[in-house]
Amino acid sequence: xxxxxxxxxxxxxxxxxxxxxxxxxxxxxHINIEELYAxxxxxxxxxxxxxxxxxxxxxxxxxxxxxxxxxxxxxxxxITKEPHIHLLCSACSEFxxxxxxxxxLLDAASSKSHYxxxxxxxxxxxxxxxxxxxx
Amino acid sequence: xxxxxxxxxxxxxxxxxxxxxxxxxxxxxHINIEELYAxxxxxxxxxxxxxxxxxxxxxxxxxxxxxxxxxxxxxxxxITKEPHIHLLCSACSEFxxxxxxxxxLLDAASSKSHYxxxxxxxxxxxxxxxxxxxx
DNA sequence: ACTTAAAAGATAATTATTTTCCTTTACTAA
DNA sequence: TTAGTAAAGGAAAATAATTATCTTTTAAGT
Numbered sequence: 001x002x003x004x005x006x007x008x009x010x011x012x013x014x015x016x017x018x019x020x021x022x023x024x025x026x027x028x029x030h031i032n033i034e035e036l037y038a039x040x041x042x043x044x045x046x047x048x049x050x051x052x053x054x055x056x057x058x059x060x061x062x063x064x065x066x067x068x069x070x071x072x073x074x075x076x077x078x079i080t081k082e083p084h085i086h087l088l089c090s091a092c093s094e095f096x097x098x099x100x101x102x103x104x105l106l107d108a109a110s111s112k113s114h115y116x117x118x119x120x121x122x123x124x125x126x127x128x129x130x131x132x133x134x135x
Numbered sequence: 136x137x138x139x140x141x142x143x144x145x146x147x148x149x150x151x152x153x154x155x156x157x158x159x160x161x162x163x164x165h166i167n168i169e170e171l172y173a174x175x176x177x178x179x180x181x182x183x184x185x186x187x188x189x190x191x192x193x194x195x196x197x198x199x200x201x202x203x204x205x206x207x208x209x210x211x212x213x214i215t216k217e218p219h220i221h222l223l224c225s226a227c228s229e230f231x232x233x234x235x236x237x238x239x240l241l242d243a244a245s246s247k248s249h250y251x252x253x254x255x256x257x258x259x260x261x262x263x264x265x266x267x268x269x270x
Numbered sequence: 271a272c273t274t275a276a277a278a279g280a281t282a283a284t285t286a287t288t289t290t291c292c293t294t295t296a297c298t299a300a
Numbered sequence: 301t302t303a304g305t306a307a308a309g310g311a312a313a314a315t316a317a318t319t320a321t322c323t324t325t326t327a328a329g330t
Contacts, residue, residue, distance in 0.1 A: 048279045049317095050281090149297090168286090184286095
């Protein structure tokens, strides 16, 4: 993925900090501000938290980045991709992404057999494969 | 609805403040802390915001109340009911509730013809009937 | 290179939420 | 019904999260 053109396409100036943020977001998948700040500081030791917020906000406004809000977990951010479902593992708080063609999943959710509906939001909580095995 | 038994069933002490909160939540539907505080103060002029938070949190933990988190809008709370979809009107920020049998809606969302997918969360944004007509 | 608008960084300010501590109240069981 | 107790309420302070302000630096077009 070319982050430089990605920024340009979204009418955002290209800066080293922004390239770093996008690169991290890409490799880490869903990431929250805290984690992102800890990581980015290894590259840009003097980066300000305000800068991070300003950039994230700018990117979210331009829909380059998407904010994922779910109950009990800090907002996570990801580079915008095709519409999809975030299945939240209730054990390790990792997301598993599923595409929108989720009819069997929805059925499972409403019957509460395998997946638990987390709150009344349609974001579903369940155990990821990793955690499933550890039970 | 009997709020007293509702509280007892969820192992929460019955207090006038809690009855007031539940009553407001029931009549107002989805409501955020700010609105709730403004309303509840008319009944309990000396109620503390901390009390409100403590009660909401207790009720959410006991799943008596559900928190609905969506992008760009303050968290709203509702008395827990059957799993359902919150369709957020992008004009007036009201919710329209839909049951989980939403296959045609999902199709519409993914084709982006009628409903707009809001972020990557499956909570959908669109115009409610009221706003739809005003366009 | 020069110019300019925007971004970065530091810090302060705001806003949102939680904690603390003391008083009051709901519930239990005698 | 009332005495005891654990929990709830209220006020204020503390903490956490986010945004605004201001000055310096930098990206990008001429």
